[in-house]
Amino acid sequence: MPSLKDLKNRIESVKSTRKITKAMQMVAAAKLRRAQDSAEASRPYTERFNAVMAGLAASVGSADGAPKLLSGTGSDQVHLLVIMTAERGLCGGFNGNIAKLARTHAHDLLADGKTVKIVTVGKKGRDAVRRELGEHFVHHVDLTEVKRVAYSDAQGIAQDILGRFDTGEFDVATIFYSEFQNVVTQIPTAKQIIPAAFEATDDAPTDGTIYDYEPSEEAILADLLPRGVATAIFSALLENGASEQGARMSAMDNATRNAGEMIDKLTIEYNRSRQAVITNELIEIISGAEAL
Amino acid sequence: MAETLQFDLVSPERRLASLEATAVQIPGADGDMTVMGSHAATITTLRPGILSVTHAGGTDDYVVSGGFAEISATGVSVLAEQALPKGDVTQEVFDGMVKAARDAHAKASDFVNEPGPVDDAAKLLADMVAMGDTIGLSASN
Numbered sequence: 001m002p003s004l005k006d007l008k009n010r011i012e013s014v015k016s017t018r019k020i021t022k023a024m025q026m027v028a029a030a031k032l033r034r035a036q037d038s039a040e041a042s043r044p045y046t047e048r049f050n051a052v053m054a055g056l057a058a059s060v061g062s063a064d065g066a067p068k069l070l071s072g073t074g075s076d077q078v079h080l081l082v083i084m085t086a087e088r089g090l091c092g093g094f095n096g097n098i099a100k101l102a103r104t105h106a107h108d109l110l111a112d113g114k115t116v117k118i119v120t121v122g123k124k125g126r127d128a129v130r131r132e133l134g135e136h137f138v139h140h141v142d143l144t145e146v147k148r149v150a151y152s153d154a155q156g157i158a159q160d161i162l163g164r165f166d167t168g169e170f171d172v173a174t175i176f177y178s179e180f181q182n183v184v185t186q187i188p189t190a191k192q193i194i195p196a197a198f199e200a201t202d203d204a205p206t207d208g209t210i211y212d213y214e215p216s217e218e219a220i221l222a223d224l225l226p227r228g229v230a231t232a233i234f235s236a237l238l239e240n241g242a243s244e245q246g247a248r249m250s251a252m253d254n255a256t257r258n259a260g261e262m263i264d265k266l267t268i269e270y271n272r273s274r275q276a277v278i279t280n281e282l283i284e285i286i287s288g289a290e291a292l
Numbered sequence: 293m294a295e296t297l298q299f300d301l302v303s304p305e306r307r308l309a310s311l312e313a314t315a316v317q318i319p320g321a322d323g324d325m326t327v328m329g330s331h332a333a334t335i336t337t338l339r340p341g342i343l344s345v346t347h348a349g350g351t352d353d354y355v356v357s358g359g360f361a362e363i364s365a366t367g368v369s370v371l372a373e374q375a376l377p378k379g380d381v382t383q384e385v386f387d388g389m390v391k392a393a394r395d396a397h398a399k400a401s402d403f404v405n406e407p408g409p410v411d412d413a414a415k416l417l418a419d420m421v422a423m424g425d426t427i428g429l430s431a432s433n
Binding site: 038041042044045046048049052056150151154210211212213214215219220223224227231234 | 300302303304305306307320321322332333334335336337358359360362369371373374
């Protein structure tokens, strides 16, 4: 039986924990808004981009001599997995779910006799897969210092990946991130970025307009494909940002509620023990008086 | 009243403009071109330069670097990698852009065997400097 003093200390400590989780929840809510806004703002670009690329890819892609970024290297022996997670924890299953998906994927590939190389973006994902797949790591991108994800961050990652592709380090690249559905649902997603697959969104106008291309179809495609990689990474980063904050918000909401329940339970226990102590003292006084 | 066309300027980070324009001057990779209503459907890549939009309320200038423009009979969508209203481009911002181009050039120069990337990067840098001259900013060394 803990003493009254112990109980009081416990209650105080849980109360301050609750304050912290509550504050984190509110910060996450504010950040989520911002993250959602930037994800929203990037959507017109991504949609148009993919629509144009889908058109271009359809007309050039099947021809011989199509860029390798589109048609692939003709082999799928070496896979590059880009695992994008958060830099910080305390956000529920967010990092774990992405890491789990990537791990399963990697083990499937390894079982098929493929070679796996891993690039991690975000510290938490790196920690989560290091034990099992640490020997496959080739690069790590640190975004700890980045307050707000900018397109240039995505460009940096894309350039690194494209550099590796140019030197023939891998054949297929897949990114792992979490798609933001709503505050309670984030879906871990795997998306292949090299060779690129562009799907025209349903609402995109496919009126079959025949475009003139300046300078030429091939030149435009060669110019745009690397940008496509950056665009895909950028939108994944934004989705990830929103997902992270959403996951953190609901995790902290749970934690706050749990702390509240715990405080109630501890307070009842405290009151009971206090009552018992008082009763005990009274009994001692009364029996002492009677003995006289 | 001249024919108008729908003009959209989007960068990956945000939508900068969406309005009815009468004419749009685009810094295309093969040279500047002005797009008005009922233009032939064209897709062109951009070089760093000034994009100017004429609309009922006057003319807006934007600094764009890289990307492409999709032109149809009824509208123009410019998807620029980097786009800023001309007024927002200070010497500081411009220096940053020139530095990025310079770095890319220096990096490309490492691949001495392939002239392609070096030439591209050199052209990018030259375009960037030329753009600075146009808007009255100097590319310091």
